[in-house]
Amino acid sequence: MRTPEELSELFRQRGRKVTPQRQCIFRVLEGNVTHPSAEVVYEAARAEMPTISLKTVYQTLNDLAELGEIQALDLGTGMARFDPNVDGAHHHLVCHECGKVRDLYADLDGLTIGQSDAQGYDVRSAEVVFRGRCEDCRTAEGAGAGASAGSGRRASFRAATTATE
Amino acid sequence: MRTPEELSELFRQRGRKVTPQRQCIFRVLEGNVTHPSAEVVYEAARAEMPTISLKTVYQTLNDLAELGEIQALDLGTGMARFDPNVDGAHHHLVCHECGKVRDLYADLDGLTIGQSDAQGYDVRSAEVVFRGRCEDCRTAEGAGAGASAGSGRRASFRAATTATE
């Protein structure tokens, strides 16, 4: 996602008006690595601007997604998550317990399929979602029995991590 | 997913009763590669058993998912899709236009991450969802302009296909 200033310019170019509400949402999203839901963006925005409405938040998030400045993610957590990081080459680690999401910068050059394998699909994107329990959930609750240990998992591509909530 | 007979046996073992409704749903799912939604299962079941209720369908699908006999998928199509194929090693091609899903049997040995990359997550599963427009949607509507052609995509793993709806 671009900077709030650049976004303002972009909105103007597209005939959209640059309102304080929208600027507020731009700021909330700037550098946000928590993959927030609309509700979370709403709360954060209200901290600065108590009268902002949930409607406007949804509206603006959709506008941004339309412009390709953020990505709406369906990670199976029950609600849309919005990711200002549109750098493409990253995927997601999702905790099935608390819903926490972490970015996974992975060397997934291999993650494309040839036309012959695409079964006629015009493939535009490939998303990988890794699911498991995050460290917090593991240490917090499951103090006793530890069945897993992730025995045979192989590391087959390089990955670099990035924060999140 | 096992055969209806085996499922019946399994249900009895678990103290669940084997009702005609459940058996009907077992049959609907047997060999079903269409990744049906609950509603679709409901319709198919009603063909055989007109009085079956949607509630029972949801109940039974959840039971089967609990037992690991089917997998509930969230493919971003707005509703849960149920996959009797639990063979693990396959992923999905989703048409963002009509929602059609195709199995993609892919050689994705590479699709595991090492403990060091898992950021403390106890990773249990990795799903890959490829999104695009299916052949039907492409030929049907987009007769004229064809911008794409999927220029630079590389084929980097073998994939075998499987039917779907």
Add this chain to the structure above:
DNA sequence: TGTCAATTAACAATCGTTGGCAATAGAGTG
């Protein structure tokens, strides 16, 4: 045969999200 789970119908309720509406505010343009 008897018990207890399962089913049914009909309906309310949930949750995330979108829509309508009327009134007001305010951004952009001239």
Add this chain to the structure above:
DNA sequence: CACTCTATTGCCAACGATTGTTAATTGACA
């Protein structure tokens, strides 16, 4: 500055998928 037209707000209704409730009935299994 003034005008216009979009945006915002508040409030509430509605959506679609799913789950819950209730009470009455059915039927599987021991």
